[in-house]
Amino acid sequence: MTASASATAKGPATRELILEHAYELARVGGLEGLSIGTLAADVGMSKSGVFAHFGSREDLQLAVLDAAARRFMAKVLVPALSAPRGLPRLRAIVEHWCEWGREHQSGCVLLSATAEYDGREGALHDAVVAQQAGWRGELEKAIGQAVAAGHLRADTDAAQLGFEIYALMLGLHHDAGLFGFEQASRRTRAAFERLWRSWQP
Amino acid sequence: MTASASATAKGPATRELILEHAYELARVGGLEGLSIGTLAADVGMSKSGVFAHFGSREDLQLAVLDAAARRFMAKVLVPALSAPRGLPRLRAIVEHWCEWGREHQSGCVLLSATAEYDGREGALHDAVVAQQAGWRGELEKAIGQAVAAGHLRADTDAAQLGFEIYALMLGLHHDAGLFGFEQASRRTRAAFERLWRSWQP
DNA sequence: GAAAAGAACGAACGGTCGTGCTATTTTCCG
DNA sequence: CGGAAAATAGCACGACCGTTCGTTCTTTTC
Numbered sequence A, B: 001m002t003a004s005a006s007a008t009a010k011g012p013a014t015r016e017l018i019l020e021h022a023y024e025l026a027r028v029g030g031l032e033g034l035s036i037g038t039l040a041a042d043v044g045m046s047k048s049g050v051f052a053h054f055g056s057r058e059d060l061q062l063a064v065l066d067a068a069a070r071r072f073m074a075k076v077l078v079p080a081l082s083a084p085r086g087l088p089r090l091r092a093i094v095e096h097w098c099e100w101g102r103e104h105q106s107g108c109v110l111l112s113a114t115a116e117y118d119g120r121e122g123a124l125h126d127a128v129v130a131q132q133a134g135w136r137g138e139l140e141k142a143i144g145q146a147v148a149a150g151h152l153r154a155d156t157d158a159a160q161l162g163f164e165i166y167a168l169m170l171g172l173h174h175d176a177g178l179f180g181f182e183q184a185s186r187r188t189r190a191a192f193e194r195l196w197r198s199w200q201p
Numbered sequence C: 001g002a003a004a005a006g007a008a009c010g011a012a013c014g015g016t017c018g019t020g021c022t023a024t025t026t027t028c029c030g
Numbered sequence D: 001c002g003g004a005a006a007a008t009a010g011c012a013c014g015a016c017c018g019t020t021c022g023t024t025c026t027t028t029t030c
Helices: A010-029 A036-043 A047-051 A057-080 A087-103 A109-117 A123-148 A158-179 A181-199 B010-029 B036-043 B047-051 B057-080 B087-103 B109-117 B123-148 B158-179 B181-199
Strands: none
Touching (some): A010 A036, A010 A109, A036 A047, A036 A057, A057 A087, A057 A109, A087 A181, A109 A123, A109 B109, A123 A158, A181 B181, B010 B036, B010 B057, B036 B047, B036 B057, B057 B087, B057 B109, B087 B123, B087 B158, B087 B181, B109 B123, B123 B158, B158 B181
């Protein structure tokens, strides 16, 4: 086959299918717990068939991490962009983020990846840092717009507020996994109301 | 050897030595990444020699988790008990907790364990939940004393404040691992000052 | 329809995993 | 010092790991 283009080639399609299964497996076992044999059995393929789509296990893990990041952006950031700039959009981000947390009680690839790789070095560590820094940047951008719109105090430190928002979401995920989502969700919402209030102009 | 008691028997002593090495290894690789072979090489013993001290890998992991919990209590809670009850003690807990975070940038067994086991079931999951619930209980107890002493608002919800404190410490650990401890520490302290202020009577 | 390319398979490799079993060494008490 | 008991080593096992290689089946292109 040369480069002519039917609707969809077979290769990329199954690669996507594999990534979908891998994503689900990694949610429970983390990227470190993801094994090619288990993944192949889950997809219904041979080990070598799966392996051929990624040059190595590390490349597979990188691809799963990237897929997770794209999903997160599509589920949390993109829908919030339809809310008006400023505090409404910030609230929308948090809202969709909580929903993401509800759907990922069994584990979130992005979070487990930070726990798995923050102490080591290598391509995965770098990718995790880049992903986290990118998302934090988006968050701070939305905060900056809320400041510019006068919805938050003019002397708001975007990085500081971004940290506190992120910390609350970490708390949600942590407590949801251990003590149940409903209780954790209630406390998170209460904390956010206090947070918004204390940064309002 | 029967049950008579010299100063220290050999067995428990090397068991403790093994646990020390295992704890350090688990800080980096997590409890899931802890392997008996690597541990044995690290201690300078044979695999079977190490293995004999714990009936199984799972028992080893449980022992490491327990050792981590005892260390945490000894480093964070116990020293804070010498501060007077109420807000001073609460602040002391946070202070020693931050110090713990500084010494555990490369990874904390207790936190990685929650990430590794919160979605599964089994003895380790149960142990993690018990440990986390126990610590949260201690935290809420200290909060309750601060309320009783009039250092915090009388209508303070101890569980809610406990959640928010814990969330900030999660934020510290997260950001310290990814972006450096100093920056994360500054933001955590700033957040805590705001937090205390917003719950003061 | 022949030829070329792509995709998946199956078997095998060297390693490491956790876990048994049997010796051998070390420790401790009388 | 001697003998029981505890501690450690050595070895082997089956299972799984990531990876490589040659083969086969399917699809596309000429």
